[in-house]
Structure formats: C-alpha cells, structure tokens
Amino acid sequence: MATIAEIQLPVGEFALSHTLETLEEVNFEIERIVAHDPDSVMPYVWxxxxxxxELLSVLEEDSSVSEIEVIAEPGEESLYQMNWIDSVEALIHILTEEEGTILAAEGRQQGWFMRILFPDREALSQTYEFCEEHDLSMDIQRIYNIDQGKQGRFGLTDEQEETIAAAYEHGYYDVPRDVSLSDFAEELDISHQALSERLRRGHKTLVENTVIVGRDGEE
Structure with missing residues (x-):
C-alpha cells in the first residue's frame, strides 16, 4: 500500500547547508526534482x-551546488535550476532505489521538511535503514496510508472534506459571499457554531498539510 511520510532532515546533512547557515532568513521550496544521475539531483527551487x-553569490560558494541558473525573478522571489552534488545521498536513494516521489519540500535554517510518497511501507523502512547505515538523521514526523484517500494526503476527515467542498460549491468562499454562514448551516441542518468549528478545524488541517510543511510548534 502506497504510503506518504513527512520527514525532517538536518540542515547540516543536506544540500544548501552553507547557504542556509549563511543567510538566516532565506527559505527554499522545491518546485520539481529529478535524479540527474547516480550521484546528483537537479531540482527547480524557489x-x-x-x-x-547576495543569494546568488552565496549559492555559487555552496559546495553542494555544481551548476545554477536563474530561471525567473518575479517580485521578491526567485526560481533557480540547480545541480546538487553533495549531501543528497538520502534523496537519491528515495528517488532511484525506492521509487519515491517528493510531493513537497521546504528548506530553512531549522531544517529540510519533506512530504514523500513511497510505493509501500517497506520502501519507507528501507530508506530509514539506509539513513541509519550512512549516519544520516531522518526524523519521521507523520505517516499516512494512501487508502485514506484525501485524508491521507491532506489530513481531513470525511466530514471536513465534504463540508469544505460544499462551502466552495455554495459560494461561501466567493467575494462577496453567495451564502452566509447561517444560511449554509441551515442548508446542512447543523448549528451555526458547529459549522464554524468544523470549517475552522478543517481549514487549519488543510493549511498544515498543504501550505505549511514541518512548521508545527514554531513561533
């Protein structure tokens, strides 16, 4: 059964450690990543x-990067294509040996946080063992089974998923709204308070599992 795992890797044991340690406020988000060859990976990174x-200058000094190209610079963010050649053993193992897929990945000074789709639980276990054998730290924070459907991907209960979908269909998220919270609650035959709490919990869970990666407990 396919499995989704959220993991954390220390900055010092992964690519771009020099850049993240030099520029405290920089934040990286992987847009797409492929195994370039058995010794490197080529990600697109925001x-x-x-x-x-300043960032480009520091990146050019980073020993984990052999090539870098600026793809776009819209506003206050930049998109780079890079070739990572150092401290990516775990990532190469996941992509090539275990046929894993990186669903989301974000790097900042606190560490690298990834959401990964493994073909089965055994592939996740083998990745963990690989890291232990190579003295690499991998902190598994959450595990979902794909047979949980959207709950497995986004952490929503069926009730939360159905309510949020219905809210969208009724125009609750439109500006201006096509339906008030009271009218929507009446449509669902539940109290105003119960609907408000269900939406709030669902929105929090949805943000944690789609927009935010590995930020639980941060100030």
Missing amino acids: ATGADSE
Missing part, C-alpha cells in the same frame, strides 16, 4: 527572504 544578488 527562494525567498534574501536579496537575489
């Missing part, structure tokens, strides 16, 4: 929180 010229 960067925010740092001056683009």
